[in-house]
Amino acid sequence: MATESTGRVTAHDVAARAGVSQPTVSLVLSGNPRARVAAKTRERVVRAAEELGYRPNLLARGLVLRRSFAIGLVVPDLGNPFFVDVVRGAERVASASGYVLLLCDGREGTAAAHLESLLTRQVDGVILDASGLAAAPEDLLASLNVVLIEEPSQRLAWVGSDAEAAGRVAAEHLLALGHRDFGMVGPASQLHAFRMRERGFFRAVAGAGGQIRSPWLRRVPATVEGGAAAIKALLAQPERPTAVFCINDLVAIGALKSCLSAGIRIPGELSLMGCDDIEMARLVTPELSTVTVPAREIGARAARRLLQQLEPSAPQRSPARVLPVRLAARGTTGPVIGSPQP
Amino acid sequence: MATESTGRVTAHDVAARAGVSQPTVSLVLSGNPRARVAAKTRERVVRAAEELGYRPNLLARGLVLRRSFAIGLVVPDLGNPFFVDVVRGAERVASASGYVLLLCDGREGTAAAHLESLLTRQVDGVILDASGLAAAPEDLLASLNVVLIEEPSQRLAWVGSDAEAAGRVAAEHLLALGHRDFGMVGPASQLHAFRMRERGFFRAVAGAGGQIRSPWLRRVPATVEGGAAAIKALLAQPERPTAVFCINDLVAIGALKSCLSAGIRIPGELSLMGCDDIEMARLVTPELSTVTVPAREIGARAARRLLQQLEPSAPQRSPARVLPVRLAARGTTGPVIGSPQP
DNA sequence: TTGTAAGCGTTATCAT
């Protein structure tokens, strides 16, 4: 029943139809709590808006309010399902509060370029996931609401997982199975989470009298290909460990694949662990033993935290920033042959 | 060296510093080709902008230009890596042209709600991926630039894969291996691509004298769980097919997993095919035989097409809307035992 | 209770 076939309907049009002034329309429709308008007027406005199919222009609103109701989210790599889950968690929270997410894949372009573009778009804040705060010019961040993921900071808000515990839990699981000779596969990364996972693993192993010989520490990209390559190199060694900890599931899955095609029995000859617990982990055979990191929850919490910064009215409770992880013992880990079984 | 510590720097500030009027700043910096400004002035403005760290406000620009330089992308499910690739393809093209993607996961909220929100945000256009044009109120689309993915339309632009060929190619591969008794697993979906895949498969099978008995046609959601459930049901039948075509890789991977844990040898006792060729397909063991559908390319093309609609200046060449698919014969398909080998 | 006026930061159409 729309009389206006001409593109966009503005508050002006609604006002005309309702026989009121344009600001009145704004007052009624913007849900301003302290808008004192007569019930009759309000109803006329609401109906007129409905009839015309009025949709407020967020650009205009943003201009005057100086807020875009958009937040940026920079993740390292959308090719990793883990980060897709982070995105989904954040997306859900953001959209529930009327915000959109502007997604940036760290693999495309530099972090600085992404931030630049987000700032131009007047985002109200950004969530930076393990994507090189280092790479982000300080001054760009200074004027922004920021929440970091997996990157502890004194000045900025952040959330993350208990990465050191992740490494430790993995080590403890393998140690309990009798393993003492370990391999470790992952990049020589600046990423805090990766470093902490390694540290947790390393310390637990060292504390239990285990060892990681240096040729068993393989530095490769944190990808499936990296994992596959690392295992090939490892198997070429004169001696090999009985268990390998991979820095994330992608690496572990690459490693697993490489083992299977090399005829290594898993977990009979070699135990393999990943970290993250992406969906894929349960789809390979045998199912990947790993450490569950709550990706969606991390994304959701980061978003919630950012929204708190943006809307001071919201309750300022500060829930734990560090989310717990837990062991997911599955099919790629088993006891050392001939070792005492727990 | 910024003198302004007060939040945002506007074109006004730049103008003041450069000793020119604000519109001149706009003229210089908006890259308007027919901007006739003195070289000296231009330089002063550019330097002033740099010194102040000026960043144009896209909201304001959008308001006057009546364009947001944002496009919406609605995909059915970000949990399916296939659609993540579609997103990545579109993202790359969009951002290369200065657009952002506003991503909507069909799993969260209704299509209508997503469109509503996108329109409010003044997106310049939307890409709808197999997400129920049906569910989208006609009038919402009327005023919008739209490109459909995997949903042929007379009125609207669209791109997609050759879904019927995908089904046919799968069938031909299995037929060539000697199979004549087929199962088929997938949802009773409204999705055009799924229907076409089925049709292609069905026709090729029928044309070659094969059969799909009705208990071998399992209707389940297009998910890993669906695939797993379908195979369990299939294996419970008194007779079983020698090969099963799954509507997509997720389903096939679920089916594979279910077979392996039931002790069915793949491909010895049963051949399994998927469709899409997501990365995961090469990570399971044995590697999944499937049909490669160029997800990123589809996303990229959809975005390109939309941008063409938005910027009439761009070259209007209309490349193929239907992208070819190709067989990826891998480890889950093999000859029927005792059948003549091709 | 409602209308009037101002302004958010741009771009575009004029004069100058």
Added chain:
DNA sequence: ATGATAACGCTTACAA
């Protein structure tokens, strides 16, 4: 070649 001036569609004082 550059500077006023007027939108763009909205929110928010301030008047009436």
